[in-house]
Amino acid sequence: MENLIRTARNEMWYLLFMLPGICLFVMAVIIPLIMGARYSFTNWDGVSNSFGNVGFDNYVAAFHDPDFWGALWHTFKYALILTVLVNVLSLLLALVLDSFLPLRNLFRTIFFLPSVISIVLAGFVWSYNYSTGIPNLLSHFGIDASSPLGNPDTALFGLILIALWQGVGSPMIIYIAGLQGIPGELSESARIDGAGSWKTFLHVTLPLLAPSVTINLLLVLTGSLKVFDLVFVTTGGGPGFATDVMSTYIYRTSFSSFKGGYGMALSMMFFLILVIVTIVQMSISRRREVEM
Amino acid sequence: MKKLMSLGLCIALFSFLLAACGSNNGSSSGNSAGSANASGNTNASGNASASEDTSGKPVTIKFMHFKSDFTDQINQIVEQFEKENPNIKVEVQPVKYDDYYTLLKTKLAGGDIIDVFTLNAGFNTQLFADGGYLMDLTGQPFLNNFDENVVKGQATDGKNYIMPLNANPIAVFYNKKIFRDLGIEVPRTWDAMIAAAEKIKAAGKTPFALGWKDGWTLTMWDTRDLPSNTALVAGQPDFFDKIETGQAKFADNPAVKTTLDHALKLFELGNKDQLGVDYNGAVDLFAKGDVGMMYMGTWPLPDIEKKNPDLYNNDLGYFPYPFSNDESLNKLDFNADASLAIGSNTKHKEAALKFLEFMSSKEGGDAWVQNIKSLSYVKGTSTDIAPALKDLQPYFDNAQTYDSQLFLAKTTIDWRAQFDQNLQNLFFKKTTEDKMIADMDAWVSKNHK
Numbered sequence: 001m002e003n004l005i006r007t008a009r010n011e012m013w014y015l016l017f018m019l020p021g022i023c024l025f026v027m028a029v030i031i032p033l034i035m036g037a038r039y040s041f042t043n044w045d046g047v048s049n050s051f052g053n054v055g056f057d058n059y060v061a062a063f064h065d066p067d068f069w070g071a072l073w074h075t076f077k078y079a080l081i082l083t084v085l086v087n088v089l090s091l092l093l094a095l096v097l098d099s100f101l102p103l104r105n106l107f108r109t110i111f112f113l114p115s116v117i118s119i120v121l122a123g124f125v126w127s128y129n130y131s132t133g134i135p136n137l138l139s140h141f142g143i144d145a146s147s148p149l150g151n152p153d154t155a156l157f158g159l160i161l162i163a164l165w166q167g168v169g170s171p172m173i174i175y176i177a178g179l180q181g182i183p184g185e186l187s188e189s190a191r192i193d194g195a196g197s198w199k200t201f202l203h204v205t206l207p208l209l210a211p212s213v214t215i216n217l218l219l220v221l222t223g224s225l226k227v228f229d230l231v232f233v234t235t236g237g238g239p240g241f242a243t244d245v246m247s248t249y250i251y252r253t254s255f256s257s258f259k260g261g262y263g264m265a266l267s268m269m270f271f272l273i274l275v276i277v278t279i280v281q282m283s284i285s286r287r288r289e290v291e292m
Numbered sequence: 293m294k295k296l297m298s299l300g301l302c303i304a305l306f307s308f309l310l311a312a313c314g315s316n317n318g319s320s321s322g323n324s325a326g327s328a329n330a331s332g333n334t335n336a337s338g339n340a341s342a343s344e345d346t347s348g349k350p351v352t353i354k355f356m357h358f359k360s361d362f363t364d365q366i367n368q369i370v371e372q373f374e375k376e377n378p379n380i381k382v383e384v385q386p387v388k389y390d391d392y393y394t395l396l397k398t399k400l401a402g403g404d405i406i407d408v409f410t411l412n413a414g415f416n417t418q419l420f421a422d423g424g425y426l427m428d429l430t431g432q433p434f435l436n437n438f439d440e441n442v443v444k445g446q447a448t449d450g451k452n453y454i455m456p457l458n459a460n461p462i463a464v465f466y467n468k469k470i471f472r473d474l475g476i477e478v479p480r481t482w483d484a485m486i487a488a489a490e491k492i493k494a495a496g497k498t499p500f501a502l503g504w505k506d507g508w509t510l511t512m513w514d515t516r517d518l519p520s521n522t523a524l525v526a527g528q529p530d531f532f533d534k535i536e537t538g539q540a541k542f543a544d545n546p547a548v549k550t551t552l553d554h555a556l557k558l559f560e561l562g563n564k565d566q567l568g569v570d571y572n573g574a575v576d577l578f579a580k581g582d583v584g585m586m587y588m589g590t591w592p593l594p595d596i597e598k599k600n601p602d603l604y605n606n607d608l609g610y611f612p613y614p615f616s617n618d619e620s621l622n623k624l625d626f627n628a629d630a631s632l633a634i635g636s637n638t639k640h641k642e643a644a645l646k647f648l649e650f651m652s653s654k655e656g657g658d659a660w661v662q663n664i665k666s667l668s669y670v671k672g673t674s675t676d677i678a679p680a681l682k683d684l685q686p687y688f689d690n691a692q693t694y695d696s697q698l699f700l701a702k703t704t705i706d707w708r709a710q711f712d713q714n715l716q717n718l719f720f721k722k723t724t725e726d727k728m729i730a731d732m733d734a735w736v737s738k739n740h741k
């Protein structure tokens with residue numbers, strides 16, 4: 001008993017210091033989540049003060065909503081392609097910039113620079129580039145180009161390109177840090193054993209880099225699944241719904257179509273999907289990590 | 293002792309934090325109470341500060357508007373107002389039109405106070421009036437500064453919640469030089485306009501400048517072509533009222549097909565990359581002088597004047613948009629835009645009314661006309677805003693104007709975004725006209741049971 005009180009007294013300090021954080025978390029995350037869950041069972045229009053309960057109607061409706069499935073498909077297409085591209089490219093850049101290269105600090109800065117500006121600004125800059133800058137430039141070489149964002153077939157790839165340009169910086173830094181944590185003796189001994197640089201990379205560097213891969217995959221994947229700002233400022237989900245991702249669809253249903261309750265139900269479903277994707281992804285890539 | 297003090301400090305900090313949590317919760321419930329009695333429009337604090345106004349204390353009112361293209365110009369008008377009313381400061385918040393109504397809705401629903409804001413007559417006003425967010429302006433003396441018909445036309449359920457101010461002809465700008473060189477007459481019918489466009493295309497120039505990357509530019513066109521054809525050609529003036537109540541379907545309205553055909557024609561005869569170029573890009577193209585026509589309100593006038601004064605002064609023409617092949621129907625489309633409303637929860641009622649009073653005076657109206665380069669409903673204000681506007685004078689003189697937006701005003705269903713996106717699919721042959729019409733009906737029935 002005496003012991004318990006002593007531990008409680010000792011631990012209380014930690015608890016006390018955690019309380020502000022917990023308080024914030026509860027206010028900013030937990031309470032809105034619970035309120036949102038409650039609204040998702042209503043036919044609230046998002047503006048008025050009165051609404052009625054409709055049970056699971058919103059969730060059932062979502063399952064029969066082709067726009068929902070379309071948006072979900074676009075979201076995953078965008079996120080998966082982007083995750084692969086960002087990781088491959090940033091790993092390549094990291095490998096190049098980690099090995100000997102003249103002016104490598106300059107190049108690191110250059111590749112990292114786009115990550116510094118806000119994604120909204122990047123969206124504006126690139127919609128101008130796509131529609132005016134690049135076509136003007138190419139017209140000097142006699143090539144007739146038009147903005148990929150203006151065509152439903154290419155709009156999503158146009159967005160992925162912007163996100164790639166903007167998102168490659170921070171994973172690159174994480175990879176460089178990971179590479180620098182790998183002792184040089186290991187690859188050296190592999191080389192003495194007769195492994196070429198490709199084999200060394202595959203069997204020594206990559207497994208030891210696995211924690212960085214895990215964290216980068218997680219960050220890029222969850223970040224790109226939740227994409228909103230880029231899509232909203234550059235295409236707004238168009239043309240022809242070709243870039244309509246979950247978050248813009250939820251936004252449109254909740255605010256433009258005045259279906260706050262339905263929008264909340266969609267958000268809840270999307271939240272669950274995100275949780276599942278994260279858990280699956282974590283468990284897969286954790287298994288591939290090796291201890292040094 | 294030291295330990296005791298730090299413990300005390302911690303407790304103080306902690307209770308402060310809890311208090312912060314608590315007060316936040318309190319204010320959020322206060323918010324809902326605030327919006328609940330917004331319709332009632334009598335809360336104690338509102339009354340208290342309303343009486344403060346009269347005592348001559350300086351007050352600040354917030355003015356939110358969607359004329360973000362004219363941020364500086366509006367600030368100049370506001371400065372003029374402030375000079376005459378030294379006790380009232382106006383905090384101007386310009387918002388881009390595409391985001392404006394979302395922001396306004398969120399702010400009002402969240403209990404934020406905006407004293408004066410711009411609204412479009414019609415369904416938007418209806419929505420906010422129904423929600424109890426607008427102050428009733430019926431019978432205010434400054435409404436006498438407008439034509440009685442205009443005031444009546446903008447009333448909602450017989451009451452005036454908004455004060456008309458800006459009026460815009462929506463028509464087609466054309467390059468007189470191109471028309472002259474190719475021997476083209478100003479078209480008075482749809483077919484004549486398309487024939488002219490094809491002639492321009494054959495001469496190696498772009499017939500239409502389209503900036504359909506921005507949502508509103510495409511919307512502006514189809515929310516005029518469709519209701520005009522529906523009401524005046526297909527003879528269904530109450531089509532959109534019926535859509536609201538589920539009595540009509542897009543499939544029953546032959547004008548929908550007409551509009552889709554028109555859209556495809558325009559897309560075909562427009563500049564390349566129509567959905568990748570935004571409004572500014574289209575105005576740029578037109579101002580360079582290689583484009584024959586551009587469907588638009590008067591907004592780009594200052595821009596064109598700046599970019600190509602020669603075109604602006606000598607070769608810029610303006611003709612009513614010929615939505616049909618019946619010349620007698622193709623009048624000038626003349627819509628209200630950016631009318632002013634006062635929030636029902638304002639704490640500075642008198643200051644807000646003063647502001648509206650100023651904007652409805654001849655002086656305020658003239659300031660609007662000069663700065664915004666747009667027409668004003670205020671009686672007796674100047675119409676001399678640009679050489680191109682002289683082309684429209686006969687239509688004003690002979691009262692050959694109509695308001696396409698009145699046909700739309702009764703529906704609160706926002707079919708526009710859905711329609712636009714489907715239309716874009718149609719442009720790229722990802723859907724057919726019949727399928728698109730069926731999709732629209734399915735969307736309306738799904739979303740508005």
